[in-house]
Amino acid sequence: MLILSRKIEEEIRLGENITVKVLAIHNGQVKIGIEAPRDVRVIRGELYAGIQQANVEASHADRGVAVRAAAGLVKPGEKK
Amino acid sequence: MKFTNRQFGELEFEDDHVVMFPVGLIGFERHRKFLIVDDVDSEPFRWLVSLEDGDLSFPLLDPAILLPGYAVEAVTGGGKTVFVVASLRPDVNGSTVNLRSPLVIDNATRTARQVILDDEGLPLQFPLVPSAAAAAGR
Numbered sequence: 001m002l003i004l005s006r007k008i009e010e011e012i013r014l015g016e017n018i019t020v021k022v023l024a025i026h027n028g029q030v031k032i033g034i035e036a037p038r039d040v041r042v043i044r045g046e047l048y049a050g051i052q053q054a055n056v057e058a059s060h061a062d063r064g065v066a067v068r069a070a071a072g073l074v075k076p077g078e079k080k
Numbered sequence: 081m082k083f084t085n086r087q088f089g090e091l092e093f094e095d096d097h098v099v100m101f102p103v104g105l106i107g108f109e110r111h112r113k114f115l116i117v118d119d120v121d122s123e124p125f126r127w128l129v130s131l132e133d134g135d136l137s138f139p140l141l142d143p144a145i146l147l148p149g150y151a152v153e154a155v156t157g158g159g160k161t162v163f164v165v166a167s168l169r170p171d172v173n174g175s176t177v178n179l180r181s182p183l184v185i186d187n188a189t190r191t192a193r194q195v196i197l198d199d200e201g202l203p204l205q206f207p208l209v210p211s212a213a214a215a216a217g218r
Contacts, residue, residue, distance in 0.1 A: 041103075041196070043196055047180075047196070048106060050204045051106045051107070051178065051180065051181045051194075051196070051204060052106050052107030053107075053204075054165065054167055054176075054178045054181075054204050054205065055105050055106055055107045055108060055138070055165065055178075055194075056107060057167035058138045058139065058165045058166060058167045058168075058178070059108070059136055059137070059138055061137070061138065061139045061166065061167070061168045062087070062168070062170075063087045063088070063119065063121075063122060065168045065169070065170055065172075065175075066119075066122035066125045066139050066166075066168055067121050067122045068172060069122075069125070069166075069168055069172045069175055069208060070121075070122045070123060070124060070125055072172055072209055073124055073141075073145060073208070
């Protein structure tokens with residue numbers, strides 16, 4: 001891991017077109033501004049971990065369990 | 081072409097059935113090629129089945145079944161199909177769907193992406209069964 005010290009308003013450049021800027025520091029919280037191309041996904045680490053966990057759980061689905069779960073759901077043609 | 085999946089056996093498909101995820105799913109970034117499989121027995125679930133790993137499949141739901149109006153907000157522009165991914169537990173009451181990061185498929189190009197919606201109120205684990213949803217305050 002590369003470790004850098006930055007002050008407020010100072011930036012870090014990642015590659016050609018990503019900029020990370022320290023905007024404010026207050027009570028142990030750092031406010032960070034990120035400029036990145038639209039196709040670069042920028043999300044909080046814990047949200048990424050949560051979605052990853054949900055996907056991993058989903059990938060364990062057993063067809064038999066789905067058949068039982070389906071029995072309690074409205075089928076597409078039946079709604080309303 | 082043919083591909084064998086552990087749960088669904090041998091699947092026969094054409095090139096234009098393949099759904100491409102150019103950046104994979106979150107946590108499954110290396111899996112790019114999938115099929116959407118309709119399995120009558122587990123309807124209304126549909127399945128996102130990897131064409132690169134015979135053990136990998138995800139149960140999907142049309143979000144309109146659970147939450148009318150949800151899909152409209154999740155999609156910008158037409159020509160897209162939205163699915164939510166379900167986490168199924170042997171006890172159905174513990175089963176959930178991820179409303180925060182649905183899959184959005186472009187029908188014309190058959191490319192897809194797991195998007196992350198800005199609404200922080202959308203749960204990663206929304207109860208699949210209405211009674212469980214009511215108990216959770218929805």
